[in-house]
Amino acid sequence: MIRALALCLTLMASGVSAQSDPATAADAAATRLDRAAQMLADARTGSDRVAALTETVRAYEDGLVAMREGLRRASIRERTLSIQFEARRDELSRLLGILSTISNAPTPLLLLHPTGPTGTARSGMILADVAPALQRDAEQLRAELEELELLRTLQASASDTLEEGLQGAQEARTALSQAIADRVDLPRRYVEDGTAMRDLIESTETLSAFASGLSGTVAMEVEGAPQPDVSARRGTLSMPVEGTLIRGYQEADAAGVTRPGWLIATRPEALVTTPAVATMRYAGPLLDYGNVVILEPGSGVLFVFAGLGEVYGEVGEVIPEGAPIGLMGGAAPDIQAILTDSVEGADASRSETLYVEIRDGQDTVDPAEWFVPMTGSSE
Incomplete structure (x- = not known):
């Protein structure tokens, strides 16, 4: 399964070779799959197996992100070429007609002109000037037609590629859940x-109080x-x-409500991992936050992650850095939905949201003080 998807990713990389970013990402993901397979083969402990399967899911x-982006760019390029061909229909028809006439005419006739030697010389000079330009136009047309055929082939085969990738990801998540158990x-x-925890849950009305x-x-x-002790890792x-x-720290939403944390849009079933070695303080449903995980990476410091589908x-337990602490909720989109998003240039797949709050003592702090800069837009 891992090698099969690696081949699919290589196909994706070659199909969008003009777009280096998704191609490079696809190659990197294939390499990570190989490395994860070796890690799984070498695993000797339960933690080793969890680490290997975590790497597999991440890969x-x-x-899949690389394939989505590759398909999006392939669709945009295919549409651009189709529009160009349609706009140049008459021009291309004339070019093809000229090339066909030149290729079918006997060579001696091309060298003769009805007005005699002078006309023949002039026509030869004109043909000598025009021929290179015609050749360049013909080569460009051939290259664009070949590219268009390749892009359409890539899009036609995307269904099988995506199906295999989605199935492999789901199998890896299932194996990871079992390995953690x-x-x-x-x-x-x-x-x-346990009794004190139940009492706290039942009596708590705010996240801060909990x-x-x-x-x-x-x-x-x-x-x-x-x-x-995460103190030395602050900001990294x-x-x-x-x-x-x-949505950033203390930024108001559409209703004017502010929260002392970040809101991050993710894809359904995305893997959530611990940013640092930390003690698990809580995992489960809480108030109206959905499933919540609270980690203690250092004395008096709490990392709160809310909105998970599975924890x-x-x-x-002391959880190693990078170890999984849950999966986002929602259901992965079907293949047709992914292809539609790619064709339309949309990224509707980021339909889940993770709330991230960091508490230092009794106060909340901006997560930007702890994490490396994150790309995206806040609204």
Whole structure:
């Protein structure tokens, strides 16, 4: 399955060779799939297997993004060439007629002119001047026709390519969920007090109050457990999910409501990972935020991620950097929807939103202070 998709990605890269970005991304995704396959073969522990499958899911996600972008650009280029050919229909017809006449006429007749030697000499000089231009036009026409045929072939084969990629991504997500359920080798900082956690959930009315009350849900500290400390990483952390920033810190939405965090648009079922080594403080539904994951990467610091469709991990575990903590909700679009989006130049596939909030002590801070600059637009 991994090698089959790698071949599909290589086809995509060659099909849009004039557009270096998706081609390069496709090649990189294929390489990551190979590396992930080797990691999976070499895995010796539950954490090794989770890491390998995480890389596999990420590679599939990147590959599908590259294919979407490649299809979008191929569709735009195909449409541009078709419009150009339609606008130049009469000109191209005359060019083809001239080339056909020249190719079919006997060579001696081309060298003779009815007015005699002088006319023949003049016509020869004109033909010598015109022939190179005709040749260039003919070569450009041939190249554009070949490109148009290649683009249409690529679009026609996109359905099978996308189907294989979507199936591979889904199989990798399923395997990842099972590997996380089977994982037993993560260190644990503390044992949760289930009763205290239930009481906190039932009595909490705000996210702030819930975060403040987490300290009372610890039943027992585990002696000698690692203590994550993210303080030195401030401003350098990678984002937990691939997406686009649509609302920044304390920015008002259409209703004028502000929230002390980021809102990130993602694709359905996108993988969410921890930006740094952190203790899992909470994972599950909370208030009106949907599924929420709260991580503690350092003393007094909490990372809050809300809006997930599925969450991974157990409270009290120390989660490695880059390890999955959940998947976004929603359902992946079908193949026809992806092709329609590509043809229309749209990116309606970013239909899910992840809310990211960072708390330092009792205060919230702008996530921009912790994460590397993120591309996108805030509204």
